[in-house]
Amino acid sequence: MLNQSELSFLSKGEPVDHFLLVKKFEIRLTKNGKEFLSLELGDKSTSSAANLWEDASGFKSIKNSLAVGDVVKITGSMDEYQGNSQIKIDSIRLTKQSDDVTPKDFLPKSLRDLNVMKKEFTGRMEKISDTDLKSLMKILFSEERFEKYTSVPAGKMWHHGYISGLIEHTLEIIRICDLMCDIHPQINRDLLVCGAMLHDFGKIEELSFEPVFEYTDRGKLLGHIVIAAMIVNDEINKIPDFPENLKNNLLHLILSHQGKLEYASPVVPKTLEAITLYQADELSAKVNAYKNVITNEIKPGSSWTKFISLAGTDIHSHGITNKSDDSKKTLFD
């Protein structure tokens, strides 16, 4: 269990006595031809450059065994080089069992409690009325897969790009979809909710995130949409008498959920549930993305982010006080 101050809080000159994740790693030569390690070290708050010189304690033992994704224990102090923070390393060692830290401790993570989210998800699953769909969901979200599903981020960047981001995102979509079903009884609620649960399911194979977020070869060659379709197709084929029509429509929700061909969906939404899922996904994703950008990209003294290319604009934090309190919450109560 990690118990140390966040790296981003350390000022120039303060001592460093921290476990940190190795994010980049390269062996280089000084002008005199001596080897040194050029590192990037970080925790979930930030990253910092660091050079490990051959006279640092631990240099020899670590030089040939270190890899990106390792956690190291550092002592030293915060320094600065050309305006950027840099860690001056006095000693370094790899973690050992007894340190009780894992690379995951150093990755950004959903702010929502994971157990609460799991319970919310399984609770919603229980309320599915269609027995074919319910059986399928239980198989798909079985132990090992469910662990992975509830850990994976929704992406490498932009929205919900942190540990357990996918389940947080999916739960938002389900709430939006349920609201749309309240408004439009023509929507098949079970089908839509299952589509929402599965829409990014393929990310469990598309993304690896230990030690760092990365796309797998399989992920890059097939994409999460087709991966999900193939897994779901496999599992349905094992269920006797699963209705063909239902199968095609569920697969259609997965395949079309990015809404447009140019967003990598091989088919566009062609059913009422498919258009609902696509638009609910967009709503959840874009609002989360703007919220994160406002939090992370506005510098003190400013109310604007830099230009955010995925949004096509710089984004503004207006600072107008939110006067509506909880008693004013309303879905037209």
Place this chain on the structure above:
Amino acid sequence: MLNQSELSFLSKGEPVDHFLLVKKFEIRLTKNGKEFLSLELGDKSTSSAANLWEDASGFKSIKNSLAVGDVVKITGSMDEYQGNSQIKIDSIRLTKQSDDVTPKDFLPKSLRDLNVMKKEFTGRMEKISDTDLKSLMKILFSEERFEKYTSVPAGKMWHHGYISGLIEHTLEIIRICDLMCDIHPQINRDLLVCGAMLHDFGKIEELSFEPVFEYTDRGKLLGHIVIAAMIVNDEINKIPDFPENLKNNLLHLILSHQGKLEYASPVVPKTLEAITLYQADELSAKVNAYKNVITNEIKPGSSWTKFISLAGTDIHSHGITNKSDDSKKTLFD
């Protein structure tokens, strides 16, 4: 008050004794050089062609006074010409006061009860906490404007394209926005809800809908987005000490709500409220559009519409039974 069977229910040969709206109207000549009227007549269910020959009762009195948008009383029978229904007219007359019918009776209308919607809207308005915004809303949605606002369709076609479509659409957006505020306390709820209420407000001047839906010259030259911004700007300027920051942000919500420059927004969404409003608008609009298209454009024996160019695809009604009943409704209750 209109009390007659719907035109779409009449089969070939059945008698017609109906009030109908004149949707098109042209004086033409027969091969023998005699005048006749080529008409399109309809109610909210459908429209039908009809030729009025000079020997029909009422021809003379009506020929020079008739105009598109008039309601006429017809007797005759349903006929067919080249596969399309056509009304054979025996007699025709203009409506009179005592008939108690108005052109509005012949336009498609929201299926929701208007009074319920009005109450829902004003009730939501009451729950606004920010006093500047609440005052402004009350002025903007004053008697006469409110009447118009609650009558106007959201558009000529595609989504919510019927009487009181705008308020139905707006109420959906508000519910979606309130849900997003529950999920993200960083969103300024009052600001967002007011933006939702005002986003299509300019349509009260952009569209005329009596007797038929039509864009006004002002609407075509300025567009509903700028019309709304100018009205809101005018009213804010009359309120002493309305905060400049709040004003700019509220106007930004109106201006950016179509999300992209190519969709006629002069600025793209730059705040958390603006992106939420845009995506909530999209969600409400697209789901309504698909629902309507499925209802109106699928012929008996088929499960597909024709190609719908605004959706870029044909749309499918899968017919899978909705097994989720009301007891399964959930926003993670």
Place this chain on the structure above:
Amino acid sequence: MLNQSELSFLSKGEPVDHFLLVKKFEIRLTKNGKEFLSLELGDKSTSSAANLWEDASGFKSIKNSLAVGDVVKITGSMDEYQGNSQIKIDSIRLTKQSDDVTPKDFLPKSLRDLNVMKKEFTGRMEKISDTDLKSLMKILFSEERFEKYTSVPAGKMWHHGYISGLIEHTLEIIRICDLMCDIHPQINRDLLVCGAMLHDFGKIEELSFEPVFEYTDRGKLLGHIVIAAMIVNDEINKIPDFPENLKNNLLHLILSHQGKLEYASPVVPKTLEAITLYQADELSAKVNAYKNVITNEIKPGSSWTKFISLAGTDIHSHGITNKSDDSKKTLFD
């Protein structure tokens, strides 16, 4: 076996004594309220309108049983209505067993001999060196599937849009791919040729073509690309120790073969084989399409087609004599 003159050769006034395919079919009413059938009848050369009146021989027996895709035997004569040919029907009957005709006889068909093409295909399959791939191909192109695969058109229109069009198209691509492998030994020949064989394999489930070319529900909801990927994935999973890397790369060829996201490939070509397959597919398709358009769309006395929207231009037949004879054939022999 069908033995009759082609419909397109019949002039006005000539007798008709033909088997023809029913392509459209609707029951309509005359002005006097009598039923008649409005038909479109055709063979592989062309189609023609025809009205079947109640006094025609066979009207009663056929009226309620007829369906699109049936073959009927007609006697009558060629007529004309408003400049278009029309068949005047004297008598009509459904085909019977002994007529020995099938709807397929009335669909356009590849000009190449099917058995030659089958032999070419299986011969090429035999020359695959990689044993994993060769086994897989033999399973995929097993009896029933191979029958379907060698019958299906490559599409509803534009290129190779006729019976056995897919195999004709695939054989062209294989020849182009083999040439590219000769030029570039870096290309993995077995992988590429298998990708070529499978690239449009999903069309066996996407298209039905009996009695007329039509997309299936499954085809429209999933698309032939994902259908193929799912079938291939299924069969590979049954082969023990099929290499994961090979599997992912073969699936990548299927998924990326349309080259761009906006052409409905969920991933773009990311390997040397993938880019080769995409460009070879384009070359075969576009040249075939232009050839067909020039054959079918140029009217006598003109050297230009109408504007062809898929090509973005009208297309020209220059009529310059081809002076190169077979002795001049060269691949730099």
Place this chain on the structure above:
Amino acid sequence: MLNQSELSFLSKGEPVDHFLLVKKFEIRLTKNGKEFLSLELGDKSTSSAANLWEDASGFKSIKNSLAVGDVVKITGSMDEYQGNSQIKIDSIRLTKQSDDVTPKDFLPKSLRDLNVMKKEFTGRMEKISDTDLKSLMKILFSEERFEKYTSVPAGKMWHHGYISGLIEHTLEIIRICDLMCDIHPQINRDLLVCGAMLHDFGKIEELSFEPVFEYTDRGKLLGHIVIAAMIVNDEINKIPDFPENLKNNLLHLILSHQGKLEYASPVVPKTLEAITLYQADELSAKVNAYKNVITNEIKPGSSWTKFISLAGTDIHSHGITNKSDDSKKTLFD
């Protein structure tokens, strides 16, 4: 004749005793106000930075006469600065006659033997049957022009971007075109092959490549497509009775060979030969480009290139063993 190890093989510390091409060149000042030369030097394997200080042997004699494109003889050693290789220069001199080196020796070059390619090209030219076209080709590919044509690269980057790249590329296209003519006898083989030979002919004036690849003013203002059309037009006008139709169609092949207006073709392909040439060009170019990128842009230990913007993706080298040997070569032999 150049006989020295490739620059890319030299490690830090190794002596340099090489002829190298000057690729960039700037006179700068040290902090103390002394002049030095900031250089980029290279051979066909790679380029490296080098600073020439005023105490180096040869500094004075070379300072004012040096120019980009010169070849210099260097002695010194390989060094490194901020992670990039840098040459430490001890002495420098310009080449002299007796060194027997030319700038061309330092540019990347086709891996195919130039004489073989020339013979292949002229051999193919001999097989043209149409006498008008054959005469024209012989004039166009006369001595001096043919020298230039067989030296020029096909472009500054992306595909076939090396000395004699254009002829290598053209020969590939011709082979593809000949194959397409075998498949489709409707294609005019002579016309198509001449179009292939001429399609990038304008590059002999668009690009200068001695001492380094560069676009000429004329090339930038007119483009190689129009340059080629003007030269061919000029030469045709000198041939009596060259058929007008043939002339227009040959020029059309040159003008339309980039396939789309946005790719700088002033007309799109409108004939069977034109579409064949465009797609054959694409096939040759894209496959060559991917092959080069895989060779040059994948770092040891990785199987992916960086993101390649012209391809819109990163590109993968799967490393699957090519099991097909020469005995399996097939064009359906």
Place this chain on the structure above:
Amino acid sequence: MLNQSELSFLSKGEPVDHFLLVKKFEIRLTKNGKEFLSLELGDKSTSSAANLWEDASGFKSIKNSLAVGDVVKITGSMDEYQGNSQIKIDSIRLTKQSDDVTPKDFLPKSLRDLNVMKKEFTGRMEKISDTDLKSLMKILFSEERFEKYTSVPAGKMWHHGYISGLIEHTLEIIRICDLMCDIHPQINRDLLVCGAMLHDFGKIEELSFEPVFEYTDRGKLLGHIVIAAMIVNDEINKIPDFPENLKNNLLHLILSHQGKLEYASPVVPKTLEAITLYQADELSAKVNAYKNVITNEIKPGSSWTKFISLAGTDIHSHGITNKSDDSKKTLFD
């Protein structure tokens, strides 16, 4: 010399005694199998359908000799069929020498006096100071070519699409260019004005307009831009010592004048003169197009045209009185 009322002024029932141009022509059969001619006849004001029955005077003599582009003398009367005007023909004959009419009399024509325009053009040519350019212009605009140049329309539709439209359009551009030269002395006035004169010069070979506007094969295969470049290149090559730089820049103006690759310019504007010419061309063309559309496409009682796809909008005639009189004309006098 043509002296008759315009066809568009004739009402139903009025006698027709007119020379008219044959715009379409087809031999058809009546239901009884008798031949008749289906015609489209017109003058520069409008066109009208007409059927020529075999009992009309002149039918036999004309049936086999008539062709599109002929002028015929008609007697008969204006009629109407399904709401469209139709000419009822009593007698028909081909024109003869003594009628003194030519097909050109029936094509729309510039409203400006041709001789005034010719004088304006040659006058401007005289003021060119650069002697190389002036010589070239005089050669290019020599007798025969100048006749053609001053007759040709600027296009088949949209802007200046009438006889002598090209010179009218060119004179407008020259005036705009001269103004820009007054504002920016950095622009080379002679070069720009010559570019303006030549920018659409290729239309003399791209378009044929007798008897009706049509693109030539050469025009469709090469496009007017390249045609002009080739003619100008030819003529320059005959002038000794014409400066290479000037030649390339003049050709660049022709090639780049459509401003963007997707508008069929093979190069984009790269010089100050080129950007000026492109924008001046746009200004002249778009204003002319809107003016024509307002004149031709607004029906009585309306102030809006239909949707004009080339403009992407319907266009409005506001009817606001122009209060500025000639005394208020100003270029900041």
Place this chain on the structure above:
Amino acid sequence: MLNQSELSFLSKGEPVDHFLLVKKFEIRLTKNGKEFLSLELGDKSTSSAANLWEDASGFKSIKNSLAVGDVVKITGSMDEYQGNSQIKIDSIRLTKQSDDVTPKDFLPKSLRDLNVMKKEFTGRMEKISDTDLKSLMKILFSEERFEKYTSVPAGKMWHHGYISGLIEHTLEIIRICDLMCDIHPQINRDLLVCGAMLHDFGKIEELSFEPVFEYTDRGKLLGHIVIAAMIVNDEINKIPDFPENLKNNLLHLILSHQGKLEYASPVVPKTLEAITLYQADELSAKVNAYKNVITNEIKPGSSWTKFISLAGTDIHSHGITNKSDDSKKTLFD
């Protein structure tokens, strides 16, 4: 009043004794932990980096009070660092009243005399015939607003991006518009000229330019187009009986003047005046932009700029002598 040599003329080693504008400003730490100021200083000719060390005269007094937009008096000398100019500062102080310099003295400025431009503008205003429009213009261009209007640049970059750039640009457009009115009497001259005057009027609130060009929050949230429309709407509403039609058309000119939705106009040009204004704006803007780029971005010894992304090309200065003198000026005099 500023009287000093331009910064861009100073060579390495020359003394600096200049007032300069502070364009960037950051407090940093040396490796030894001492504070220094990292500055960017400039005048209208160029900008240069400068480090202010703690031993410089004035360091202490200035460190905490300095801000971007201040003018400082510097003594020191021109230096160079890594090839870029850098100012070595000996002493620094803030300006005082008696120095008689303002930040505006350090911003680029129109080369035209401001008073001449003002007179030209007001003179043109006087010639407006329509009394409603003339009154409105006089109110809108009243004292304070006119001052701002005649100071503001037309943009931050690309065209007319300097003090008084907007009025210079507007005057060019007016001249072009007046010429178009001479050619086409159908254009309403008063309406068009007023539209030209107002088209970028909103920039007076969109841009702040003291001390440096910057977009305001209001400008970014609403855009100059809507800001202008709201101001003009406000002022018109105060004028009794201003014609509704005229108001809508004037507002339409402002709203549509960027010509396309994707260029941020909420409506496209729908009137003859609107299309004229858009194209005149384009002509003035693009020519000015090319002229500036040629002036500023071509290095000695070259005739090409770097790639200019807003133009989509590199731009050429051909250097052909302008032989046309003033006596040859012509608008067809």
